Amino acid sequence: MKFDSKLIHGGISTDKTTGAVSVPIYQTSTYQQTELGGTPAYEYSRTGNPTRQALEELIAELENGSRGLAFASGSAAIHTVFMMFSKGDHVVVGNDVYGGTFRLLNTVLNRLGLEFTPVDTRDLAAVKAAIKENTKALYLETPTNPLLHVSDLAALSELAHENNLKVIVDNTFATPYLQRPLDLGADIVVHSASKYLGGHSDLVAGLAVTKDSADGEQLAYLQNAIGAILGPQDSWLLQRGIKTLAVRMKAHNENTKAIFEFLQQHEKVAKIYYPGDPNNPDYELAKKQMRDFGGMLSFELQPGANVKAFIEALDLITLAESLGSVESLIEVPAIMTHGAIPREIRLRDGISDELIRLSVGIEDKADLLADLNQALTRA
Numbered sequence: 001m002k003f004d005s006k007l008i009h010g011g012i013s014t015d016k017t018t019g020a021v022s023v024p025i026y027q028t029s030t031y032q033q034t035e036l037g038g039t040p041a042y043e044y045s046r047t048g049n050p051t052r053q054a055l056e057e058l059i060a061e062l063e064n065g066s067r068g069l070a071f072a073s074g075s076a077a078i079h080t081v082f083m084m085f086s087k088g089d090h091v092v093v094g095n096d097v098y099g100g101t102f103r104l105l106n107t108v109l110n111r112l113g114l115e116f117t118p119v120d121t122r123d124l125a126a127v128k129a130a131i132k133e134n135t136k137a138l139y140l141e142t143p144t145n146p147l148l149h150v151s152d153l154a155a156l157s158e159l160a161h162e163n164n165l166k167v168i169v170d171n172t173f174a175t176p177y178l179q180r181p182l183d184l185g186a187d188i189v190v191h192s193a194s195k196y197l198g199g200h201s202d203l204v205a206g207l208a209v210t211k212d213s214a215d216g217e218q219l220a221y222l223q224n225a226i227g228a229i230l231g232p233q234d235s236w237l238l239q240r241g242i243k244t245l246a247v248r249m250k251a252h253n254e255n256t257k258a259i260f261e262f263l264q265q266h267e268k269v270a271k272i273y274y275p276g277d278p279n280n281p282d283y284e285l286a287k288k289q290m291r292d293f294g295g296m297l298s299f300e301l302q303p304g305a306n307v308k309a310f311i312e313a314l315d316l317i318t319l320a321e322s323l324g325s326v327e328s329l330i331e332v333p334a335i336m337t338h339g340a341i342p343r344e345i346r347l348r349d350g351i352s353d354e355l356i357r358l359s360v361g362i363e364d365k366a367d368l369l370a371d372l373n374q375a376l377t378r379a
Contacts, residue, residue: 011058067216074192157185
């Protein structure tokens, strides 16, 4: 099947018992066993649940992986993946990552003896220089949050594998609709599925997909042992959201291009971060590596413009955390999503106090442009 059809018919898309075209919500904690000491398909819903399994098989198929796993949040998925490593292990990490990921690595996992070195993963020489004898993995986002930097996954994977490292990619911004990291050499993909995959601001979930079946077995063991699994209600909602990913992403992409062109011409906009900008140094790589440029962009206003006045003047676009939903969401990373990162590190990595991140929804583009225009006037 083509990808757009896989979204609807991939994985376990119907109920084999009844023929229901929507996988039922198996709202149960445990399962009757017919034999003492036997090997039932399901025994306890932390270990396995049919609704969650349908979702897990679907995301594995969409990412062209061997094993998919669903978690209670994106952070839970990332945390569980990092539990594949041990005290004293070192990981090279992209320097432009979600603030919650920074917090997890630098205030939680480092206390367990894991070591991390932040690097601009667009710079292969810098990545190579950061590798040490105890380095076990490379972890990155592409495009990154919030500066939309794009890294060369094929080249990074080749470098990492030459040094026996696992490559772990957060594919939240791109989704498998735009980019499939496992096809480009990565070993593990993670998602905050609360974003584009769910698409409707009605659930919190995380996903992980492994290329190698042995990695999948290890991660499944950790998923069961740690227990941060996704419940059946949210598993069902997420599978339903994924079915419309293609039509939503096409609308996100179209609207974002229109907004980029509008902001590019506006006198109060100083700088735009968007992979689809032909003047962006990552543009050619983004064209090669991604199906389209996505629904995210960040920008800065001209000096003297009032960011607070601009944000609060918006009527249609919603001031809120998160992204990837049908409604447009806007935020200031330094105050909101990346507030956990110390200011000096944010500024060093290019996240200014005035940076604005916009997740472009699927509203009518004329309404979005009108809202931005009136708010910029009041800024």
